[in-house]
Amino acid sequence: MTALRKLAGKFKFHADSLADARQAEHVVDMAEATDETLVARVQDGDVDAFDYLVERYKERLYATVYHMTGNHADANDLVQDAFIKAFTSICSFKRESSFYTWIYRIAVNRTLNHLKRGKNRQQFSLDDIDSHIQSDPDFVELMSHVTPRREVSLNELQDKLNAALQKLSEHHRAVVVMHDVQGLTHADIGKALHCSEGTVRSRLFYARQQLQGLLADYL
């Protein structure tokens, strides 16, 4: 009887480890799956697959929305809203564009609407610059110039920059963030904002001119 129990326990152990292995394999598969595969799975009813899409894009979307709004609380709410909107209407997603383009558009449109309504909380977090900035060649070159910048602290510089960005209109701020901060192409920005490349270029030009004027003491 004891031997039988031991045998049953051994089988159970093997079954458990097999289930765990399968589970781990499933997680790896899902983590490595393409966006198209994950979207297809969600559309077929496997809602857990959406978690992998959230994990994949949350930080990139967050960065865009944060630079547009200027504070973490609004950025968090708007990105969460964008993911919920995408999740609830994923059945209507026809896969004509990539999932990222689609959700990026949702997030940007929601952010622009939020900014137009004037509900922005206008609180900047000045203590969240990562340590990699010290090795960024752009930043090193910026601080090496013989200008009043040498005397200003990084936080003050960040404060002035954020204040100048907030003075731009929503659409001008959006193109500056997307192009100059995030490095998107004019075509991608046009798709996200539903406007032509020419409009994007024009907005970018005026926004840069305005920023040059606002940050004249630091340039």
Place this chain on the structure above:
Amino acid sequence: MNEMNCRQTKQLLHDCADGRLTESVARDVQRHVAECSDCRVFQHRDRQLQQLLAVKRHETPGPNYFNNFLGEFHQRVATATALRRTFWQRLSDRFHLDPIVVLRSSFMPALGAAFVVALLLRGSILPARVEQPSPPSLTAYQALSLASAPALLAAAQADFRTPRYMLDRITATPASYEVASIHF
């Protein structure tokens, strides 16, 4: 160089730096910048602005900021889904009722109860049904109209009298008062 060319040059500076212009256009831009001090200052400031904007790339919300992001997402989805549920769905959730199980277990008793209630209502509450005389058939109507037709005709003839006023008979040649006056 005129103002228009300065404006065009300023707009093309970024594309020139990114190598997106054709060789001839890029050469024109570079030549203009070399000759125009205003555009040179603009180019220098623009470059510094780009370096300043690089600071934004390093703004991060903190190392543990996204730890609960997925959990919060699930919570918000549950709230959004709950708000969309109907009153009956929320009621069944509140009392942990599975609609299919409830339907299976209570369908027959509910049907029986409804039948009994219907019987009771019919017997006690509703008034007794009163027999209404049925309307005569079509053939009876036809028989009645055929039988009374001569009497109705006679009555109509009796009612017909000579009218009190009658118009003069219209003659073939109407009287002309103008012609008559000529004869007088």
